[in-house]
Amino acid sequence: MFKQHFLRLDGFTKAERIQMTAHVSEAINQAGAWITDFHLYSNILTCINFQVPSANLDKIAVSLQETGLHLSQESLDQLMSANDSTLKEKELLGTLQITKTFTGVRKPSLFKGGMKDDTRSFNFSCLSYKVV
Numbered sequence: 865m866f867k868q869h870f871l872r873l874d875g876f877t878k879a880e881r882i883q884m885t886a887h888v889s890e891a892i893n894q895a896g897a898w899i900t901d902f903h904l905y906s907n908i909l910t911c912i913n914f915q916v917p918s919a920n921l922d923k924i925a926v927s928l929q930e931t932g933l934h935l936s937q938e939s940l941d942q943l944m945s946a947n948d949s950t951l952k953e954k955e956l957l958g959t960l961q962i963t964k965t966f967t968g969v970r971k972p973s974l975f976k977g978g979m980k981d982d983t984r985s986f987n988f989s990c991l992s993y994k995v996v
Contacts, residue, residue: 871958873939891927
């Protein structure tokens with residue numbers, strides 16, 4: 865039997881950080897979940913800790929995708945497999961890491977003294993803990 869204790873979701877966006885955080889916050893609330901904590905790391909990463917009733921996992925998956933946040937395949941798999949299983953827990957703890965991606969950044973090139981296009985994605989770990 866599959867036993868899910870903790871959701872660790874991650875996604876990326878090209879949208880402005882504050883705007884996306886507001887959209888995701890609203891999506892979490894609309895899905896019947898609630899935010900327990902959040903952290904902002906520079907202008908690159910937002911980490912949101914949340915709790916969600918196990919019956920609302922399908923709602924949170926749809927709600928988050930409607931914001932324009934691109935959830936990783938691993939995140940979608942967690943939500944779907946947890947939703948398909950019989951959970952003993954009525955509520956699940958989770959963390960959502962939102963990484964801001966920068967595309968088309970112009971930076972000086974060391975070769976031939978010109979500028980070149982660069983696509984960068986920054987990834988940090990979003991750690992969460994449970995006090996027992």
